[in-house]
Amino acid sequence: MTVRAGGHAASADPALPLTQARALVVEPYVHPDWAAIEQARVFRQSWQLVGSAAEIAGPGDHLAREIAGVPVLVVRQPNGSVQAFHNVCRHRAGPLAACDGKGARALRCRYHGWLYGLDGRLKVAAEMDDAEGFTAAELALEPVRVGVWQGFVFVCLGADAPPLEEILDGIEARMAPTQLAPMAHRRHWRDEIACNWKVYIDNYLEGYHLPFVHPDLARVVSYAEYNSTLAPWYSLQYAPVSGAGDAYGAGEALYYFVYPNFMLNIMPGRLQVNVVTPLGPDRCAVDFDFYYLDQDDVQARVEADLTFTAQIQQEDVAICLQVQKALASGVYRPGRLSPRREAGVWHFQNLLRRAYGWA
Ligand code: FES
Ligand SMILES: [Fe+2]
Known part of the structure; x- marks a missing residue:
């Protein structure tokens, strides 16, 4: 067969x-x-280990990674939570961050400078006034699933994998x-x-x-x-x-x-x-x-x-x-x-x- x-x-x-x-x-x-x-x-x-939470301890600290060819950005939020996005600009696919970094106030695309908030929402896109029907507020970086477990940060590009806690269930109790x-x-x-x-x-x-x-x-x-x-x-x-x-x-x-x-x-x-x-x-x-x-x-x-x-x-x-x-x-x-x-x-x-x- x-x-x-x-x-x-x-x-x-x-x-x-x-x-x-x-x-x-x-x-x-x-x-x-x-x-x-x-x-x-x-x-x-599947869930992929991308780093330790200690590396992104402060607001705006971020990790730039590639998972199976997909550029991913993991960002510590001002409220302490962690979010992840495709590290791919909604304009013409430029990168928001070229490498890991600390204390960013916003995410600026390195190609034409579109400016996103740490939460991924597009805030400023210069010289787009004449683009009919273009509304910056409607655009945001594509979110990626992210989880933190025992001080480690994981991301998952797929929607079908079970939640991270379910994947790792039983390890904490055993160790x-x-x-x-x-x-x-x-x-x-x-x-x-x-x-x-x-x-x-x-x-x-x-x-x-x-x-x-x-x-x-x-x-x-x-x-x-x-x-x-x-x-x-x-x-x-x-x-x-x-x-x-x-x-x-x-x-x-x-x-x-x-x-x-x-x-x-x-x-x-x-x-x-x-x-x-x-x-x-x-x-x-x-x-x-x-x-x-x-x-x-x-x-x-x-x-x-x-x-x-x-x-x-x-x-x-x-x-x-x-x-x-x-x-x-x-x-x-x-x-x-x-x-x-x-x-x-x-x-x-x-x-x-x-x-x-x-x-
Ligand atoms: S590709 Fe990001 S601003 Fe143009
Ligand atoms: Fe061995």
Whole structure:
């Protein structure tokens, strides 16, 4: 059977029960058409993490971002609320802001100077008096859905995705008493990796590879007690950690993956956030942001954590590159999944199947 996803013919790959499941078919990992399909069906239809609320603490502070090719502007309002708009002028598509900024009183288009309020309404459009029927007050920047959760700002370009609170429902209760908002941002890095974005996420979603790919990590994260649970829009992997010294502390590690592309890696007093962004069929970027509670030994902890995390990342990247090559070689047929160890992979791939129109 053949189905059409966004105009490209691909084999149907229906969702099966976990105990009967196979890995996703190969086309979405290698076909050049798939990026456009996923921009439209995955990234423009889901909540995307765009920054932390602390970056836009004051009125007029703003973030300029691009989500699946769409320029988006997130603006702190004078009343403290957060609004988001297309960063696209209603005149001839000029940008309102070229980059992040602080304390704007209004939003002035950088092309011909039309002036919008922080709430997106057009206030002044010079030399338009002779334009018949033109009323500035009737125009406004196109609004975008926006939400703030635990100090993080998300936007969603699509109307059909459930509300942000529904997507993340259950995370706060499970991670309590940990709160993310009080943790301070300490470090950022970005890796560009020569693999499809889903190869990186598939790999993240299982601890099955721990003993083979990460021997050092396997010594501090209990493989025997490593487990996962599934929610409608996210999955959680969790395990006790001990013996990692400064890097991780001791306690429980919670690894949340929220569909389609971000991860919250929570240890006591520490949060590390990943956002995975496709850059083409065989290239993606992974952003790492590290947040910590401000404790006495925080600097030593940051350094130890960064070193250890970089090592784990190197090990993951090496295996992802090999997998991408093998997928692209044309010889691989999707294999069976381990119901005990790969429920998260199955869950993610089923959400993708649904987005592609296969389930
Ligand atoms: S495009 Fe914005 S003022 Fe012309
Ligand atoms: Fe890994």
